[in-house]
Amino acid sequence: MAEIVFQRVGDYLLAFNQEAIIVADILRLVLTRAPEDDADMVGIPIHAQTESFAALHPAGHKPHLIAKPEALDEVWQRTHADFKGMVEGKRTVMVFRRDGPTLVALAHLTPAETARLYPRNV
Secondary structure, eight states, rough: OOOEEEEEEEEEEEHHHHHHHHHHHTTTOOOEEEEETOOOOEEEGGHHHHHHHHHHHHTTEEEEEEEEEHHHHHHHSSSGGGGGEEEEEEEEEEEETEEEEEEEEEGGGOOHHHHHHSSOOO
């Protein structure tokens, strides 16, 4: 079963990139773009979580809701030492944005970057 990672942002559960395309197709939702990342994105209202997650299982997908603090800790732990460090006492990671590689404080990762860097159990 392939894992699909969702993050809660306000009243929505968001999935990004390839996972967003899969969710949009299965649940017949509109695919949008995350403006800060130019990444595919789909949102499920929080009140529809149970039925939406249940609909993903028969298609062979395991939805996984991640909380931001735990997600950032996982990203930090799984990022290779060459691509992370401490700057002014803050954990930072290297990400690739439109203007090229950028060192970003872990707490300032966008939801799409967090989703892309979060480790999956496949």
